[in-house]
Amino acid sequence: MSESDIPSAYVRDKRTPPPSREELRARIPGWGVDLDPADRPSYPRLQYPADTGAHWDFPERQPGSEGREHSIEHAFVTPVFGTAQPLRGPSGAIRRYAYRRFSEGRLAHWLLLVVGDRVDAWEHHLQSFVSGRPDVPASGVRTESTHGGVRSRRGRSDVRHQLLDPVVVTGPWVAGAGVVVLGVRRLLRAVRG
C-alpha cells in the first residue's frame, strides 16, 4: 500500500471530499435548506414556545382519579389520565402491586406488569371460550395465502427466526390445553376412585 492509498482514518483529512453544494442541489430536492441549525425546529433542545395553546398554569383535574394506579415516582395521579381498561381481576391485582410496591427503576416493576399482561390475556381467552367468539392463537394468518406469504419471504434472513413464530404463538395454547387435559384426567380418575 502506497502512502496515497492509506485510508482517511489514518491521516488528517478525508481523502475524498464530499460533492460540491452545486452538485448536491442539482441532484437532491431541497438539499441544504436546513443547513443552518437555527432553521431546525428542535435546535436548541430546550426552547420556550411563546404559545402552546395552554390557557392554564396547572390544568384542571380530571375527575375520577381516586384509586387509580400510578407510578410511585409521581407525586399524584396526573391531572389528566387515560381511563381505558381499568384494573380488574387477578391481573389487576398483580398490576396494582407492581405500581404500589416498585418504582420504574426496579426491574420487578416491569416484570410484574408483563406477568399481569399474560394473566390478563388468559383470563380473557378463557372467558372467550364460553362466549360466542372464542379467541384463536393468531389472527390475520389467512393473509399468508392472500398476500404472498411464501413469495414475500423468499431469500429473507429473518425467515430463520420466523420459523419459531408458530412455536412462540401456539406454544402457550398447546401447553394450556395439555394442562386442561391432565387436570380433567386426574379429576375423572379421582371421581372413579
Added chain:
Amino acid sequence: MRAMVYRGPYQVRVEDKDVPAIEHPNDAIVRVTLAAICGSDLHLYHGLMPDTRVGHTFGHEFIGVVEQVGPSVQNLAVGDRVMVPFNVFCGSCWFCARGLYSNCHNVNPNATAVGGIYGYSHTTGGYDGGQSQYVRVPFADVGPTKIPEWMHDEDAVVLTDAAATGYFGAQLGEIAEGDTVVVLGAGPVGLIAAQSSWLMGAGRVIVVDHLEERLEKARTMAYAETLDYDELDDVVVELKKQTDYLGADVVIEAVGAEADGNFLQQVTGTKLKLQGGSPVALNWAIDGVRKGGTVSVVGAYGPIPNAVKFGDALNKGLTLRMNQTPVKRQWPRMFEHVRNGHLTPREVVTHRFPLEHIAEAYHVFSSKLDGCIKPLILPDAA
C-alpha cells in the same frame, strides 16, 4: 362504534365499543377519518410492551373531524378537520414549557420516564387510540392542528408520527455540511430520516436494510445509497470500508426494539422475551459510527433493559441523542418542506385496509408480506 381491540400477543380484532365521552373540560372527541399502523405498534402486538391490557385500542397516528368539544376548548370547533400528534401533552408543565412535548409530566400517571401516547399501552397513560371510529383527544387546545387546505390526507396522517420522527431523527444527528450519514432501517421513519439528512446538508446518505422493496424506496424516494445486510458478512466492516475506515459521521437508528440481523438477539429479545427486545440496530449504530460521532436513536424501545454495547459508546467518545418526537414542534417547518416537495411523507404508504380487516393488516405488516412498508386504516370503509 367499531374499534380495533387487542386480545393478547399476536391477536387483534374489531369489536363494538362505546363512543368515548368528554372526561375533562379541554377534551375533544374526534371522528377518525384515516389512521395508520406504526412499526412501534408491532411491539404491542407482539406482547413486548409492559401493561398492554386486553381490550386496548391501539393507534397513535390518525386524523379526523372534531365531533364534540369540552367546555374550556377555545381553539377548535365541531367540524374542524384535524391532525393529532401522537403525543398527549398539556402545554404547561416544566417540560412542555421548554418544548419537550413528548416528555409531558401531566398526562401519564403510570410512568414518569415516558409521556402520554395515544393507544400505546397503560405504560404511556392508558389512552385508547385512533384505530377506531372515534377517539378522545385530551388538551384539544394544545395538541391537534387544523389540516391545511392544500395538504393531502395521507401526508397529514404520516406527519402525525412517522414523518415527524424521521425529520427529528436527522436533527438529533446534528448533521454538519458534507457529513456521511448512515440510516439503519428503511421503514417509514428511516426513509424520511434519509430525505431529511439531505436537507440538513449531508454529503452522503447510506440506508441499511434487508428488504429489497424498502431499499428500492430508499434509492428512489431518498436518493440514498443502499446496503442489504443479508448480502454482507458483517455490516459494520462494510460501513468502515465504505467510509475509508473512519465510520459514519452520524448514524440514525430508525429500527427499534425488534431489529433483525442477529439470530441470538432476535430469539432472546423478541421471541423468548428474555430482554426488552433486540437491540441489534443500536449496536450496529454504535459500532458503525466514527469515534467522536453522533448516534441518533428514534427507533422505539420499551422500559425493559437491553444488551447494548455501552462500553464501545464510551470508548469511542460518542454523542448519543434520542427522544420520543415532540411532533407539534416539527410541524411548521415540515409543512413548508412538504409543500415545497422536499419531504414526501405519503410516498411511504403501500397498503390501505378497512378497519374491519385490522387483523389482516397487522399480520401483513408484522410479517412484512406483499412489500408492505406503511399500512393505513380506513375506519369507515366496508
